[in-house]
Amino acid sequence: MTPGQSAPQPTPQPAGSTPLKVAVLGAAGRMGATVCAAVEAAPDLELVARIDAGDDLAQVAAAGAQVAVDFTVPSVTEDNVHALIDLGVHAVVGTTGWTDESRGRLIAHLGRRAAEGTSVGVLIAPNFGLSAVLAMTFAAKAARYFESAEVIELHHPNKVDAPSGTATHTAHAIARSRAEAGLGASPDATESGWEARGADVDGVRVHAVRLRGLVAHEEILFGNEGEQLIIRQDSFDRVSFMPGVLLGIREVVSRPGLTVGLENVLDLS
Secondary structure (H helix, E strand, C coil): CCCCCCCCCCCCCCCCCCCEEEECCCCCCHHHHHHHHHHHHHHCCCEEEEEEECCCCCHHCCCCCEEEEEEECCHHHHHHHHHHHHCEEEEEECCCCCHHHHHHHHHHHHHHHHHHCCEEEEEECCCCCCCHHHHHHHHHHHHHHCCCCEEEEHHHHHHHHCCHHHHHHHHHHHHHHHHHCCCCCCCCCCCCCCCHEEECCCCCCEEECCCCCEEEEEEEEEEEEEEEEEEEEEEEHHHHHHHHHHHHHHHHCCCCCEEECCHCCCCCC
């Protein structure tokens, strides 16, 4: 959180209620530190453990954490979440890099734990920014009405994966909407230089920009003959993600199994 910025507004805590105990994985990172500050500022939550690289995840359970928030790196996040499931701790995950296969392994693990009598919830959100979630939701609704669709994501140069999880999630949603509407591939006469056309995510082209000074931004472009729709979302500071993170922490304890996308815990019907 930068000087002059206010902390996320806390949710009032009902009189006599016990704060939800929270651990943060990747607590020394920029996002992790911001999450720690947000949890500490929320009267209905209690930060009980800060976990960093090399720390034993058994500390999460030893501290009595009911929910752990993972903002680590793609190379370790799956192992972290499996360990949390074994510990019986709910997980809110902002680390990207998840695939259908890795999510499938989580579903199977959660199913085994449920059969053993331990109900654990895992929420994986490609983006916790409310503006980003709304942009993705609007894009999925608009996709069926346009012949062409492409996505541009713009991030700081320290981001280790491309395209971003947000852009990939957006492209998958666009592709599903187009398929349900019976639309074919977007028109494209390219014959050479395909490397300049971005990643192909379910038939939707996704372009990644890495530029100093950026935080997290996305443009979703739709086109028909004679018209264009652009949906743009900008996150200028990591504090903007905190209302979504806190919502995820509060919601995951009552949502057993795997939930993918913050839009699934928001009332966006």
